[in-house]
Structures are given as structure tokens and as C-alpha cells.
Amino acid sequence: MTLPKLTNAQIAWRAAQDIADGAYVNLGIGLPELCARFQPEGRRAMFHTENGILGFGPAPEAGQEDWDVINAGKKAVTLSPGAAIFHHADSFAMVRGGHLDMAILGAFQVAATGDLANWRLGASGVPAVGGAMDLVNGVKQVVVLTDHVTKDGKPKLVDTCTYPLTGVGCVTRVYTSLAVIDIDPRGFVLREKPAGMSLDELQAVTGAPLHTDGPVADLTAPKVD
Amino acid sequence: MDKTCPTLADAVAGIEDGASVMIGGFGGSGAPIELLHALVDRFRATGSPKNLTIVNNNAGNGGIGIAAMIAAGMVRKVICSFPRTSQPHAFNEKYASGELELELVPQGTLAERIRAGGAGIPAFYTPTGYGTDLAAGKPVAEFDGKHYIQERWLKADVALVKAEHGDAYGNLTYRLAARNFNPLMCMAAMHSIAQVTRIVPLGEIAPQDVITPGIFVNTVVEMPTPRQEETRVRDQEVY
Numbered sequence: 485m486t487l488p489k490l491t492n493a494q495i496a497w498r499a500a501q502d503i504a505d506g507a508y509v510n511l512g513i514g515l516p517e518l519c520a521r522f523q524p525e526g527r528r529a530m531f532h533t534e535n536g537i538l539g540f541g542p543a544p545e546a547g548q549e550d551w552d553v554i555n556a557g558k559k560a561v562t563l564s565p566g567a568a569i570f571h572h573a574d575s576f577a578m579v580r581g582g583h584l585d586m587a588i589l590g591a592f593q594v595a596a597t598g599d600l601a602n603w604r605l606g607a608s609g610v611p612a613v614g615g616a617m618d619l620v621n622g623v624k625q626v627v628v629l630t631d632h633v634t635k636d637g638k639p640k641l642v643d644t645c646t647y648p649l650t651g652v653g654c655v656t657r658v659y660t661s662l663a664v665i666d667i668d669p670r671g672f673v674l675r676e677k678p679a680g681m682s683l684d685e686l687q688a689v690t691g692a693p694l695h696t697d698g699p700v701a702d703l704t705a706p707k708v709d
Numbered sequence: 710m711d712k713t714c715p716t717l718a719d720a721v722a723g724i725e726d727g728a729s730v731m732i733g734g735f736g737g738s739g740a741p742i743e744l745l746h747a748l749v750d751r752f753r754a755t756g757s758p759k760n761l762t763i764v765n766n767n768a769g770n771g772g773i774g775i776a777a778m779i780a781a782g783m784v785r786k787v788i789c790s791f792p793r794t795s796q797p798h799a800f801n802e803k804y805a806s807g808e809l810e811l812e813l814v815p816q817g818t819l820a821e822r823i824r825a826g827g828a829g830i831p832a833f834y835t836p837t838g839y840g841t842d843l844a845a846g847k848p849v850a851e852f853d854g855k856h857y858i859q860e861r862w863l864k865a866d867v868a869l870v871k872a873e874h875g876d877a878y879g880n881l882t883y884r885l886a887a888r889n890f891n892p893l894m895c896m897a898a899m900h901s902i903a904q905v906t907r908i909v910p911l912g913e914i915a916p917q918d919v920i921t922p923g924i925f926v927n928t929v930v931e932m933p934t935p936r937q938e939e940t941r942v943r944d945q946e947v948y
Binding site: 534535536537549550551552553554558563569570571572573575576579580604610611612613614615616617618621622648649650651652 | 737739792794795815818821836839841891892
């Protein structure tokens with residue numbers, strides 16, 4: 485069966501629809517970075533990056549990079565009018581001190597308890613944690629963007645994470661290629677799924693029970709890239 | 710009082726074997742690449758300083774800066790948050806062979822440990838890392854119903870930073886987001902050495918524009934034409 489799944493850009497687009505005007509938001513490296521492109525008309529979020537910028541804008545044209553204006557992924561960005569620059573201790577005071585409204589992160593696994601694993605796949609290889617453990621413990625709302633399953637088809641939404649944890653009980657919403665899911669004391673609560681997919685079909689690729697709580701809306705996104 | 714120093718080589722001449730060295734920057738931004746290369750030159754000429762412990766957000770990229778120090782064999786241990794880069798071969802090879810020890814620290818904890826070291830705070834409690842492998846062995850305490858782990862200050866013998874302007878008293882400014890860890894590291898080291906793009910006369914940096922007050926800085930050396938790590942890595946430079 486070919487799943488009616490969203491592309492990465494569409495997952496980012498869907499999440500971006502829920503970023504409020506005026507929100508202070510940290511976007512993780514990779515897929516979450518795409519959210520900045522899809523801010524709805526008339527809304528303006530302030531994007532934070534760990535290395536000390538609040539209010540950065542899109543990437544500059546090739547050749548126009550200023551390598552003292554970069555994001556956490558070490559990619560060149562630009563400064564929007566009203567941007568501010570600060571040192572690393574202030575940057576993480578914003579993170580841990582509860583001043584940021586939203587952190588949008590990637591994941592290897594998310595558990596029904598809200599546990600997140602996104603920094604290490606196992607004992608081998610070089611571990612790298614960056615700012616993820618700080619973000620999940622201080623930001624008001626932690627959401628995850630991810631494909632619904634791994635490349636070999638295994639669920640990324642699980643009962644218990646088998647990879648090393650980044651944080652305990654920290655994730656409250658997940659945007660995947662097949663669903664929008666809230667996490668509350670019951671576990672995964674399904675909010676949106678593709679119109680062409682049954683609840684049973686979605687449950688079959690999800691590693692913990694999907695609860696419902698009222699109607700489940702259709703998951704849709706325009707063609708974006 | 711004059712903290713200026715004529716050459717990069719003179720600026721790094723006093724760093725001893727086994728020293729702990731904080732190195733500013735995030736990726737290439739704010740990284741004192743030319744000071745690091747002066748240190749590599751000294752090691753190649755004299756075999757010293759060796760067995761260094763370095764503190765940085767990353768662990769070197771390509772064949773320059775921290776990666777050149779690691780490849781040269783002068784580094785024993787790296788304390789960092791994110792050793793993964795676009796070209797991490799220098800770190801990866803020495804780490805895989807067991808020649809290089811890694812202490813992995815979450816980025817905000819790294820910044821706060823350095824800040825605490827400079828501010829005379831021996832330990833603090835943070836929520837970061839609670840319930841994870843990185844909390845192993847650390848005291849846990851509950852405050853207002855939430856769990857926190859104890860982290861200790863981080864100090865160093867030397868800090869090497871890159872600033873934009875500096876004066877004879879050691880007052881510093883930074884260019885754009887090249888600030889990052891640099892002001893914290895100047896506070897936390899016994900001896901802080903800043904390479905600056907321009908040494909300016911006293912008073913040219915307006916007092917309200919000073920970012921690192923000179924009390925935290927011991928040596929200022931001018932490097933008027935610094936080349937960023939990103940540009941060097943793109944050019945596949947190997948130092």
C-alpha cells in the first residue's frame with residue numbers, strides 16, 4: 485500500500501499554520517528549519533537560534549553570506565529588522581527560563597508519554613547533543629516534526645523510546661507525514677489524518693494506541709517545496 | 710596598563726603542556742582561527758603545548774583551527790556539545806582510536822557552566838538532561854515539584870577568543886553573532902587572549918558599547934585580516 489503521506493515541506497507547512505503571530509520560536513536543525521518559509525500571511529514569529537540571535541530571516545542569496553550571521557545548523561541566515569544579538573548564557577536563559585513560546589524539533593522516536601529521543605541512536609558512533617536537551621526542558625511548548633515511520637517502515641511514535649532520551653514527558657504535539665497528534669495523560673490523541681486512510685490503517689503504523697477525542701479532521705496541505 | 714601584544718606567536722607563548730583551553734566561537738563565527746594556528750606552529754616547532762583539554766561548542770571542522778590542533782596530536786580531551794560537523798574526520802579518527810577523550814555537555818549547560826566558572830558559582834541546578842544518560846552520577850534535587858540535576862562550574866587556564874575591536878585595557882566588542890561563547894570564556898579563564906581585527910585607542914569604544922570589560926582580558930593581539938572557518942573549509946584548506 486502506498487501511504488497518502490505529506491512531504492517534508494508539507495509537514496513543515498502544516499506545523500507553521502499553528503505558529504501564532506508574535507510567538508518566540510526555536511526551530512531545530514533540518515526539517516523544522518523549513519517552517520520559517522511557510523508563515524501564514526499577516527503573522528510574524530520571532531525566530532531564535534541558540535548561538536545568539538532573535539529575529540533572523542531567510543537565507544541570503546548565494547555569495548551574500550555573512551558567516552557571523554548563522555543559525556544553529558551553521559547555515560547562513562539574515563537579520564530581520566528588530567533582530568537582537570546576545571551571548572550564549574543569555575540565549576539559554578531564554579530557553580531554560582521559559583521565555584520561548586515554542587520549540588519545533590526533529591525526532592528519532594516520540595513516546596506516548598511525551599518522552600523524546602533525538603540525539604543518539606545507540607552506543608556506537610559519535611554522540612552529539614547540541615541544545616536539544618535545554619530546549620525540551622524550558623520552552624513552553626515542545627512540538628516534533630517527523631516522518632510517521634522510519635525508512636524501513638517501523639513506527640517512530642512508540643510506547644517507550646528504545647533510543648537514549650533527550651527529555652522526559654516533554655513533547656505535547658507531533659506533526660507527522662500521516663497525522664497531527666496531541667500527547668496528553670491518555671497518550672497519543674489523534675487530531676488529523678489523511679482522508680484516504682482509516683484509523684486502523686494509521687494505527688497499524690503507530691507503535692502505541694491512538695485515542696480519539698471528538699472528530700478527527702482531514703490532514704491536508706497545499707503543494708509546497 | 711597595556712595589554713596589547715605584538716604577535717600571535719607571543720600571545721600564545723605562555724600556554725603550558727596539559728593546560729585547559731577554552732576556545733571561543735560557534736562553528737566558525739567568533740573562532741580565533743589565527744591564534745589556534747599560532748599554537749599549532751609552536752607545537753610543531755617545539756613539541757609543546759601538548760595534552761591540552763579544549764572547551765568549545767564543536768570539535769573542529771575540515772583541516773583547520775581545532776581540527777588542525779587535533780590532527781597535530783596536541784589535544785587529549787575535548788569538552789563540547791556537538792562534535793558532528795560537515796567534515797569531522799580529524800575528531801572522528803582520534804576519537805575512534807581512543808586517543809581523544811570526549812566530555813559531551815548540552816549546549817546551554819556548557820554555556821552556564823562556563824558563566825558560573827567566571828562568576829564564582831561552584832555548582833547550580835538545571836532541568837537540562839534530567840532523566841537522560843547525561844545525568845548519570847549527578848546529584849538530583851526537587852524544587853517546586855520539578856526535578857533538576859546539579860552541574861558544576863567550568864574554568865580554564867586559558868581562553869582564546871576572537872573579537873572585533875579591542876583596546877589597551879582589554880575592552881572588547883564582537884562582530885554580529887560572533888559574540889556567542891566568547892564573553893563567557895573570557896570570564897572563566899585565568900588568562901584570556903583575544904585576537905581582534907583592530908586595536909583601537911582608549912575611549913574609541915564608548916563605555917556603554919563595551920561587551921567584554923577589560924578586567925576579564927589579559928592579552929590583546931591584532932589580526933587585521935582574519936579568514937573565517939567556513940571560507941577555509943570551502944577552499945579545503947589544511948593547516
